[in-house]
Amino acid sequence: MARPTTSVSSRRAAAVDRLSETKGPSSPITRLSPLRAHRTKASESVPLPPWPTVGPTRWSRRSTKKAATLSVAAEKRPAAGFRCLRARSAATPSPTRPTGPSGTRAAPPGPVSTWPAVTRNGGGSTNRSRRRRKGRPCPPRSAPYFSPDLSVGWNETITEPVLGPGGVAGYSNLYRRDNDTGSYEACTTAAPIEAEGVKYPPELEGVTPDQQHAVFKLRAKLTPEASKTVDQLYLCSFEPGGAAIDLVSVLPNGTASAALDNAVGTPTLAQNSVNRILSYSWLDNAISDDGSRVFWSLVTKAEVPEALYVRVNATQEQSSFSGGKCNKFFKACTYALSAPEAGRFWGATPSGSQALFAVEAGPQSGNLYLFDVAKAIAGEEPRTLIAGKTEGVLGVSEDLDRIYFASRETIGGEGTAGKPNLYLYEAGSTAFIGTLSEIDTNEKEIPSPVSTAPVFHLAHVTEDGGVLVFSSDSPSLAEETADYENTDLTSGEPASEIYRYQVGGGLTCLSCDPSGVRPSAARHIGTKNASKYLAAALPTWTSSLYPGNALSSDGSRLYFESFVPLALGDVNGMGDIYQWELSGTGGCDEASPTYVEASGGCLDLISSGQSAWDSKFMDASASGDDVFFTTAESLVSQDPGSIDAYDARVGGGFPPPPPPRPDCEGDCQTLTPPSA
Structure with a gap:
């Protein structure tokens, strides 16, 4: 070239x-x-x-x-x-x-x-x-997402008019638009079961690569088991007859999450922002490529993360239980990554087989883990400790085989104790890269390579994790x-x-x-x-x-x-x-x-x-x-x-x-x- x-x-x-x-x-x-x-x-x-x-x-x-x-x-x-x-x-x-x-x-x-x-x-x-x-950092509510080839767009409307099949008259709707034909198909195909108090439009929180599945947040009861008092997460799946809606924010005991708000991935507190989700939430592969696995969090009203979960097979009926655990692996079930500790989602593999998260509070605060979903389903210990005293993650490869993170630990005898050391975790071993400054880790007040808000994150990684820039x-x-x-x-x-x-x-x-x-x-x-x-x-x-x-x-x-x-x-x-x-x-x-x-x-x-x-x-x-x-x-x-x-x-x-x-x-x- x-x-x-x-x-x-x-x-x-x-x-x-x-x-x-x-x-x-x-x-x-x-x-x-x-x-x-x-x-x-x-x-x-x-x-x-x-x-x-x-x-x-x-x-x-x-x-x-x-x-x-x-x-x-x-x-x-x-x-x-x-x-x-x-x-x-x-x-x-x-x-x-x-x-x-x-x-x-x-x-x-x-x-x-x-x-x-x-x-x-x-x-x-x-x-x-x-x-x-x-103003809004990103993006406008009317067009929150486009497919990589620009052939599909996702649009949110406030009320009227209904733009395409499945849209619910009188309510805000989320649509999938075919940009080649200009046609719309509604993702929000269900009217609230209890309409009183519905004030917020749906917020898109993720889409699968084939554009056939999307997860959105809405404070409304769209399915019988959902709650109307807090933000609920729903998965819409496009089928020949239109989009079907299933509840994602279901706790491990099979009941809807009704005490705290719910969010895909993990959000970051965003002050003075109208449309925070697609700017301040970490959503890297939070929805698996086939839509069968969704990683989500409980969050307080101030958007402080609490427990972190993964919902598996959301389109299926809820699994029955035996000994307090799901006993039908092919049915819908929710597994805890960090509960009862607060957890922060840092990414997952495209298939949703593994996820990376950090504990945010308690005696294990700062611990960075890999979570194996298959082991969780099998009843085995699903967590593998990567490092402790971490300050954040700079980036990961798509398959999570390479993980760049900052930690105040000295690992393998390298790095400076108590300082934000930059490491690469690969194939079970950790290599020291260099020591960052204290300002580099002040991610809550200034853009940072370890910022938990994507629009303030000053690091990029290639898909294979072979190159990091920061x-x-x-x-x-x-x-x-x-x-x-x-x-x-x-x-x-x-x-x-x-x-x-x-x-x-x-x-x-x-x-x-x-x-x-x-x-x-x-x-x-x-x-x-x-x-x-x-x-x-x-x-x-x-x-x-x-x-x-x-x-x-x-x-x-x-x-x-x-x-x-x-x-x-x-x-x-x-x-x-x-x-x-x-x-x-x-x-x-x-x-x-x-x-x-x-x-x-x-x-x-x-x-x-x-x-x-x-x-x-x-x-x-x-x-x-x-x-x-x-x-x-x-x-x-x-x-x-x-x-x-x-x-x-x-x-x-x-x-x-x-x-x-x-x-x-x-x-x-x-x-x-x-x-x-």
Whole structure:
């Protein structure tokens, strides 16, 4: 595959060789980006990211007021436009990962990131503040989920009209939409048995890959055994005659959970958020691929997790009991993972055969376990201890064979006792990777690599678990991996950098400035006045159901935002988009002009490096061949300004549109029409 030539896309197809030359002094680490050349605006013939451009492609002076109206709408509902849907590349459908960690400004409207507030210190000479924008982090209630190929969408309605077969008139409904035909089929096919007090619409909490099963939450009694006083979990299964509904939130004794609310996976306390479920709940494979197993939690009104369970065979009738245990393994039954202790769900295998969870309270608090469902069904001990004193999980492989976690224990004689040490658990053994900082584990007040809220989770893992990327401000990691001092020039505080760990290859810093110059970082302000400094920002997960594609599927590419210039063409002093690519893949090798020995890859500027405002990463295709970002810089001639979405594409862009035909002048005005 050739090295990417950058073609940037928004809403119209064109090609222009605008950023092909970047002048500057030569150095051993050349900063000229081969990711340049054709910058293209997307058109109807190009697979578009499923978010609109905030800035119009053509606005007259009069229509500028309309643009301002659009920006207000985007500010109130940022996720609707930018962060929570999917895109696909021109060649093959592939899920993408819209998310961007920069803050927001009082200046031109742009997509809103999960980073609530950032202050930029330009070497002490300027101080530009980015306001916190209020709104739903992700996603809008009207369209909470799309299938990876965009052929199916899931939509929630408030009341009328009924959109398709099975919808219940007079109530909120959840629908599955066939995007090819535009038809709807209701998932919520049952009216509340006791309608009094039903106030909340159903909230989607997970979908199987084949789109045939979905779990939703609703405070209503839809089945005879359900409760109407607390949030109930229901599984809808599409059959030839319509969707059937079964209760999921059933306790091990066979009765409905009626004392506490119920949630799929484990939620995280989310303040000031209207639609929390798909932003703040950990749902990684919480529903098995065939819908037969659902991992769920009891939660308090304040969304503090309590006991953790798995419901097996929810579509079947409840199993009978013998000695207080289910005696029909092929019938429906619920098994406790953490009860009576509070537990936090961290993921499961696609089949639901195993799950990873941590105990949240009591004498075993911090213990991290693997849970074997087959052993639970057989009456054997289902839990295997991975580690104690854990601070959280950075990521796992799909099969749970590789688990990255932080623990204050020293395991195998490695790590620092009492410090948040990063480990890899694989095949029954544990390997030490490095020691994180205390701020890295402050996940309740600031984005963190161990955050329990996906939209604040600063770590990504490939499907096989072979590659982990994460953010850390640990000075020891910067020094050990790049012989670099990550101390912010202005504040003297350590600044967050981005790291990559590869099984068999070790740990490297991808964003540490190859020139060795200390960073002039941006400051992120979290809750309770917690803050951290960012030399570079790793995109967080887009939503609970979609981590995004900042890291390519094979782990060879990573896209991130840097507030520090890492290329000679980056001259604006603002946040810009960069690509890191592993040597030996794509067009990167040790002879490449942008090769960085310390990281073992090529570091290239994707955005122009000249925008007056931060450029922001939106998403990429799974392969990384398409990178979507927004910028205030006009990168093609037909872009008159404002904020626009672009696509940097491997292989270049599209030819520019022809110039408009001139108005009729002179002799052509005297021609007699043929009909005269």
